[in-house]
Amino acid sequence: MTAPLLEVSGLRVTYPGRVFRARPREVLHGVSLSVGRGEAVGLVGESGSGKTTIGRAVLGLVKPSGGSIVFDGRDVTHVSAKERRALARDIQVVFQDPYSSLNPSLTIGDILSEPLVVQGATTSGARARVRALLDQVGLPEDASERLPREFSGGQRQRVAIARALAPEPRLIVCDEPVSALDLSTQARVLDLFVDIQRRTGVAYLFISHDLTVIRHVSHRVTVLHQGEVVEAGPCGPVTSAPEHPYTRSLVLAAPVADPHRQRQRREERHRLAATESTGTAPRSQGTRR
Structure with a gap:
C-alpha cells in the first residue's frame, strides 16, 4: 500500500x-x-x-x-x-479572502512571477510560466498587466490559485x-x-x-x-x-428551497443539538471504510 x-x-x-x-x-x-x-x-x-x-x-x-x-x-x-x-x-496555500491575499500594488504578472524568480527562474522562463498559469485558471493573457483591483472576487481567487500552482x-x-x-x-x-x-x-x-x-x-x-x-x-x-449526530447537524444546516422541508430540517437540527448537550450522543465514531 x-x-x-x-x-x-x-x-x-x-x-x-x-x-x-x-x-x-x-x-x-x-x-x-x-x-x-x-x-x-x-x-x-x-x-x-x-x-x-x-x-x-x-x-x-x-x-x-x-x-x-x-x-x-x-x-x-x-x-x-x-x-x-x-x-x-x-506545499502551497489558497486563503479565504481573495481581496486581502494579493498585493494591491503589484500587477498580476509580478504577483505570479515573484515566487518563480525567488526559486531561480529566469525572467523569460517566469513570463512563459505566468502565461501558462493564466491560461490554466481561465484568465486572459493581458491579465498579467493589470492590478488586482481591476478584477472581480472570483477572478482574484483564480489569481490566488494560479499563484499557488506556480511552483508546481x-x-x-x-x-x-x-x-x-x-x-x-x-x-x-x-x-x-x-x-x-x-x-x-x-x-x-x-x-x-x-x-x-x-x-x-x-x-x-x-x-x-x-x-x-x-x-x-x-x-x-x-x-x-452520516453516523455521528454532529455530522448530521451539518448536513441539516444546508438550506433547501422547500420551506416545509427547511422547517423540518431546522427542527431536527435542534433535536440533535439538544441530544448532544445532554451527553447522550457518541463522542467519536472513528474512521469509516
Missing part, C-alpha cells in the same frame, strides 16, 4: 491564555488524518472547531504542542525556518477558498479546483464549514468538532448518510 503524501498523527495545538496568568488553551486534542497523492480530503466543521488551525500547522504557521506531521515520508513537525521555506515548493506543488491547503464568493462564482471556482486536480494530480487539504462545498471537491471527508475528529470516511457515505 502506498504511503500517504501527508500524514497528521495525534496533532495537538495549545494557545497561550489571552490575559496575564490565564491558563493555556488546547484547541486540537490529538487529531489524525491523511491525504493521499493526488487526493482531495475535505476537512469540515463549524467556526471554532480547529480546522483552520490544522491547516496552519501543516503550513508551519502554528507550532504543535504534540503529535507529528509527516510529508512524503519526512517528519516536518519541527523543521527549521530554512527547511520550511524549502518546503514551500511542495504536490499539496495545496485550501482554507475556506470560496466562502467569500457568491454562489454562482463559488460553483465556477470549485469546478476549476476539480479540473486542475484532474490535469495536474495535485493533492488538496480542503477546509470548509460547508458540507455542500466539501462534497463537490473531496474524495474523503474528516469531520472536526471542538478539536476532535468525530467522523471520517469516503465523501459519499459521510455526506449522504
